[in-house]
Amino acid sequence: MILAIDVGNTRIKASVFEVDTVLDSFVFLKTELAENIQNILKSYKKIAHLVVSSVSDVEKNSFSEFESFVKIHFVSHNDSFPFTNQYKTPHTLGVDRMVLAAGAVLQFPNQNRLVIDAGTCVTYDFIDESDGYQGGAISAGLQLRYNALHNFTAKLPLLEVENPEHFIGKSTSESMHSGVVNGLVYEIDGFIDEYKALYPNFIIILTGGDAVFLAKRLKNTIFANSNFLLESLNQIFQYKVKND
Numbered sequence: 482m483i484l485a486i487d488v489g490n491t492r493i494k495a496s497v498f499e500v501d502t503v504l505d506s507f508v509f510l511k512t513e514l515a516e517n518i519q520n521i522l523k524s525y526k527k528i529a530h531l532v533v534s535s536v537s538d539v540e541k542n543s544f545s546e547f548e549s550f551v552k553i554h555f556v557s558h559n560d561s562f563p564f565t566n567q568y569k570t571p572h573t574l575g576v577d578r579m580v581l582a583a584g585a586v587l588q589f590p591n592q593n594r595l596v597i598d599a600g601t602c603v604t605y606d607f608i609d610e611s612d613g614y615q616g617g618a619i620s621a622g623l624q625l626r627y628n629a630l631h632n633f634t635a636k637l638p639l640l641e642v643e644n645p646e647h648f649i650g651k652s653t654s655e656s657m658h659s660g661v662v663n664g665l666v667y668e669i670d671g672f673i674d675e676y677k678a679l680y681p682n683f684i685i686i687l688t689g690g691d692a693v694f695l696a697k698r699l700k701n702t703i704f705a706n707s708n709f710l711l712e713s714l715n716q717i718f719q720y721k722v723k724n725d
């Protein structure tokens with residue numbers, strides 16, 4: 482039994498896996514890391530391994546208190562991945578993007594894949610059918626767009642994410658919801674269309690905290706899988722066991 486932990490830019494997500502089955506899932510803040518891990522390990526005494534991916538300032542030593550109970554695997558650039566990294570700056574590529582790319586290769590072999598992670602940032606990652614990781618794009622996530630509009634202007638309020646009622650916003654809040662939500666939806670559909678012009682066939686994996694909200698609104702029909710990064714950590718662990 483393993484515990485996969487995704488330390489994101491905003492929050493931490495974790496799932497307990499028994500082989501390929503998710504037994505339980507958790508979301509918590511970085512400040513509540515230790516107590517949450519402790520509780521999970523208490524509830525699931527058969528957990529033998531922690532597999533951690535972090536893009537945040539939470540580092541390996543935050544987990545050291547658990548070292549005597551479980552084996553800890555902190556995914557890093559030094560690990561072996563099931564793709565060839567064609568990024569020009571491979572050591573600056575986010576570990577989360579590498580984990581997603583690895584998951585895409587292991588779950589969907591021998592095909593072109595586009596992974597879209599709609600979290601704090603939106604990331605696009607393209608891995609071709611020869612398992613070459615090509616790169617992609619990084620843009621601002623849904624909540625980040627609302628926050629930025631408020632933080633860097635004098636007049637714009639801080640709004641909660643809402644479905645835009647009208648395409649033509651008829652008030653300040655309607656204009657902001659249309660700009661943020663429709664803007665991101667157009668961005669994602671636009672990227673997908675560009676990739677379609679380059680590659681006739683590829684699968685799309687849409688994940689992250691806003692995946693379900695966005696999937697419903699896209700022109701392109703995509704099935705959202707919010708748990709893809711944690712599933713990928715589980716896959717990477719099995720890949721590691723096989724290849725070590």
Ligand SMILES: Nc1ncnc2c1ncn2[C@@H]1O[C@H](COP(=O)(O)OP(=O)(O)OP(=O)(O)O)[C@@H](O)[C@H]1O
Nearest residue numbers: 489490491492599600601602622623624689690691
């Ligand atoms: N309870 C919540 N707290 C924060 N964000 C939430 C919550 N529920 C949904 N969201 C949405 O999820 C998005 C953040 O996604 P996610 O949780 O994947 O980000 P994250 O923890 O920073 O991870 P990553 O760094 O991998 O993007 C926000 O844009 C927000 O709209």
Ligand SMILES: CC(C)(CO)[C@@H](O)C(=O)NCCC(=O)O
Nearest residue numbers: 536573574575576577578602619
């Ligand atoms: C883009 C984020 C912030 C998304 O979580 C993360 O993948 C990261 O810090 N990346 C480093 C830059 C890069 O991937 O090129």
Ligand SMILES: [K+]
Nearest residue numbers: 598600601602
């Ligand atoms: K992300």
